[in-house]
Amino acid sequence: MTEPSATPDKKKSHGWIRTAVDFGGLLAFFIGYLVTHSLVAAAWWLVAGSAVALVVGYVAEKRLAPMPLISGVLALVFGSLTVFFKDPIFLKLKPTITMTLFAVILLGGLVAKKNVLKMLMGSELVMSDAVWRTFTLRYGLFFLAIAILNEIVWRNFDEGVWATFKVFGILGLTVLFSLSQAPLIMRGMKESEAPVDPEEATAAPPIIE
Structure with missing residues (x-):
């Protein structure tokens, strides 16, 4: 008799760890900004929070998913540039560059007939190829829209x-968009004749800040 691959308790604990990896740097940045009222000073918090989150995620799971890893590394890079040059422009550009990068990866993959999102999430969601293409296209366009919106906000507001938009705006829009994809996911799982799990039906790529 084979052992189950993961018990519910292990899955739950891993879920908390993934959440910490996704939100660690973002939460540290927000707390830092509330304390210092300075983006440059808050960048120190972002760098430290992102580094700790990546280390904790790796130690706990012995691996890091590609998207949180790329996002975390970019947070370290742009946070460090902000601290070194004492210029918050690098921090403001980080969401634009991150979102654009993921949009290019997803949409470019579709053009090259390689579904990157399916490669990353195929073990969590079993859907038809047609639905995977639609799912990936929507996320690629969503990331591009967030990149454009970030440019509008930082160039026109204080x-x-x-800072509020970076923490709550991007996060809120991402959560709402992810929830809006549940009907598509459920349809794709039904088309593939896979059992529909309500938790899987709301699955989405990690939060990218």
Whole structure:
């Protein structure tokens, strides 16, 4: 008799770890900004929070998923540039560059007939290829839209507004968009004749800040 690959308790604990990896740097940045009221000073918190989150995620799971890893590394890079040059422009550009990078990866993959999102999430969601293409296209366009929106906000509003948008705006829009994809996911799982799990039906790529 084979052992189950993961018990519910292990899955739950891993879920908390993934959440910490996804939100560690973002939460540290927000706390830092509330304390210092300075984007440059908050960048120190972002760098430290992102580094700790990546280390904790790797130690706990012995691996890091590609998207949180790329996002975390970019947070370290742009946070460090902000601290070194004492210029918050690098921090403001980080969401634009991150979102654009993921949009290019997803949409470019579709053009090359390689579904990157399916490669990353295929073990969590069993859907038809047609639905995977639609799912990936929607996320690629969503990431591109967030990149454009970030440019509009930081160029037209003060630092406090942008910091709030970075933490709550991008996060809120991502959660709402992910929830809106549940009907598509359920349809794709039914087409593939896979059992529909309500938790899987709301699955989405990691939060990318």
